[in-house]
Amino acid sequence: MAERRNEPGPIVERAIESLRELPPIEGDMVSRIVAAAARSRAQDAAPDADDLLPALAAPNSRYALRVSVIAAAAIVLVAGTIELWRVTHASTETTRVAAVPQAVAVPASRDVNGDLTPIPTQFVFDGRARAVTLVGDFNNWDARATPLEREPGSTLWSVTVPIQRGRHVYAYLVDSVWTIDKRAPVARDPDFGVTGSVILVGRP
Amino acid sequence: MTQSSSLARPPLPDREPARPVVDSTLVNRAKLGDIKAFEEIVERYFARCMRFALGMLRDRAEADDVVQETFVRLYRALPRYEERQRFDSWLFRILGNCCRTANILRQRRDAVDVEDEKTLRSLASPDRPDAVFDYEWGDEVRRALAEVPEHNREIFLLHYVEGFSYEEIERITGVRQSALKMRVKRASDHLRARLAGVYRG
Numbered sequence: 360m361a362e363r364r365n366e367p368g369p370i371v372e373r374a375i376e377s378l379r380e381l382p383p384i385e386g387d388m389v390s391r392i393v394a395a396a397a398r399s400r401a402q403d404a405a406p407d408a409d410d411l412l413p414a415l416a417a418p419n420s421r422y423a424l425r426v427s428v429i430a431a432a433a434i435v436l437v438a439g440t441i442e443l444w445r446v447t448h449a450s451t452e453t454t455r456v457a458a459v460p461q462a463v464a465v466p467a468s469r470d471v472n473g474d475l476t477p478i479p480t481q482f483v484f485d486g487r488a489r490a491v492t493l494v495g496d497f498n499n500w501d502a503r504a505t506p507l508e509r510e511p512g513s514t515l516w517s518v519t520v521p522i523q524r525g526r527h528v529y530a531y532l533v534d535s536v537w538t539i540d541k542r543a544p545v546a547r548d549p550d551f552g553v554t555g556s557v558i559l560v561g562r563p
Numbered sequence: 564m565t566q567s568s569s570l571a572r573p574p575l576p577d578r579e580p581a582r583p584v585v586d587s588t589l590v591n592r593a594k595l596g597d598i599k600a601f602e603e604i605v606e607r608y609f610a611r612c613m614r615f616a617l618g619m620l621r622d623r624a625e626a627d628d629v630v631q632e633t634f635v636r637l638y639r640a641l642p643r644y645e646e647r648q649r650f651d652s653w654l655f656r657i658l659g660n661c662c663r664t665a666n667i668l669r670q671r672r673d674a675v676d677v678e679d680e681k682t683l684r685s686l687a688s689p690d691r692p693d694a695v696f697d698y699e700w701g702d703e704v705r706r707a708l709a710e711v712p713e714h715n716r717e718i719f720l721l722h723y724v725e726g727f728s729y730e731e732i733e734r735i736t737g738v739r740q741s742a743l744k745m746r747v748k749r750a751s752d753h754l755r756a757r758l759a760g761v762y763r764g
Contacts, residue, residue: 367723370762371751374704375723381610382617389609392631393602396638400596496640499660502667504737523643535667 477521478560482507484516484540488533491516495529495555502532528555587646594641601641605634608651611725612658618708618720619662621669629665633658649734655725656735659717666713700761707757711750718743719750 367375484491484507493505497520507516531538539545540556592600612633616626636657644653708716721727721735722743729740736743 367751368755370755370758371723373700373762374707374754374758377701377704378614378618378708378720378724380614380701382613384609384613388627388631389602389605392605392609392634393598395631396601396635397598399635399639494664499657500664501660502663532667535670537668 477523479519480522480558480560481517481519482529482531484531484533485514486516486533487514488516490532490534492532493518493520493529494532495527497522497527497529502535507531522558522560524560527558527560529558530555590641590644590646590650593638594644601638604637608654609634612654615655615658615720615725616662618705618724619659619713619717620665621709625665625669629661630658633661636661649731652727652731652735655721655727659721659735662717663713703758703761704754707754710757711753715746715750715753718746722747 482493491507491509492502493507494500494502498504505518505520507518509516529540531540543556543558545556589600589603593604609630612630613626616629616633617623620626620629633654637654640657644650708719711719718732718736718738721732722729727735729743732738732743733740738746
């Protein structure tokens with residue numbers, strides 16, 4: 360009986376039948392898509408201006424590891440400085456801090472044993488908003504998949520997500536408005552048709 | 564009228580089975596950068612993707628852009644594709660995300676368009692016998708579908724039109740099956756109520 364109650368009924372069945380009709384394929388649509396995809400992968404293969412730490416691209420290199428550790432430390436330092444500044448200025452300049460959204464992506468840890476192990480990576484956004492979500496190539500740009508949580512009593516939003524090592528493009532949706540991370544490099548080859556930010560996680 | 568012919572129509576056939584229509588060899592060739600293999604994948608899935616995008620988005624031009632974006636992203640992401648995932652599920656997950664993001668990005672520039680849409684709907688309303696053009700059943704269905712909230716519409720299309728099981732949709736969207744069934748029911752309820760006045764079954 361329960362199944363019968365879930366049946367769509369004749370009106371909806373007719374609607375479904377109509378919706379199942381496949382649209383015609385315009386002549387050059389497939390070839391245009393294939394050309395766009397080929398161009399896109401060619402861009403991937405080209406040297407990238409926003410890959411600011413080219414040494415990271417050399418796997419198993421001690422130098423690369425050293426640089427990545429320094430880079431991660433630098434990012435953490437920047438994040439810490441922002442947080443310290445925010446806390447010390449909160450009582451007098453809250454409005455000013457909140458008016459300039461700031462976001463910092465911080466690799467939280469690294470796994471030196473398995474290259475395929477995702478690295479928990481923390482994303483922090485500072486600004487007034489009703490809702491902030493993270494979208495990126497690591498969550499298929501799903502606007503609902505990765506909401507940030509606000510620290511009670513502050514304008515800091517954060518989320519930690521496991522991300523594969525490598526270069527990733529991401530952005531925030533701040534009250535449904537696409538917002539790039541002003542403190543991160545801007546992606547030259549926007550993965551999602553609009554400009555995003557770049558994060559390098561671990562050793563690619 | 565299109566709907567008057569529905570009297571003689573047979574019952575709705577079983578859902579199209581959402582069988583994988585590409586084999587692993589084709590996908591593996593595309594993963595390695597074989598553009599011909601990728602072209603074959605696009606040819607096999609383009610019409611289904613366009614059908615879904617037309618249901619999720621406002622017009623053909625927008626659907627064109629989103630479907631192209633989906634396949635470009637698919638091609639870029641192919642090296643990361645794992646065969647334990649069903650290929651069409653993976654494709655429709657990317658497509659669904661692209662559609663949702665396109666809708667989000669469009670919301671800000673919608674004010675004028677919404678007015679146009681209202682005008683269009685008032686012209687096409689079955690309550691207006693003086694409407695100067697004869698609307699088709701398919702147009703009515705699309706208008707009614709456009710009124711269904713996006714999160715319900717997406718699941719309705721995946722299940723009833725694209726033929727994915729609830730179990731597979733749970734894998735695609737991460738939403739639990741009980742919630743999926745509720746969304747499909749709500750979409751169906753809306754369509755039923757909205758189309759009852761024009762259905763001549």
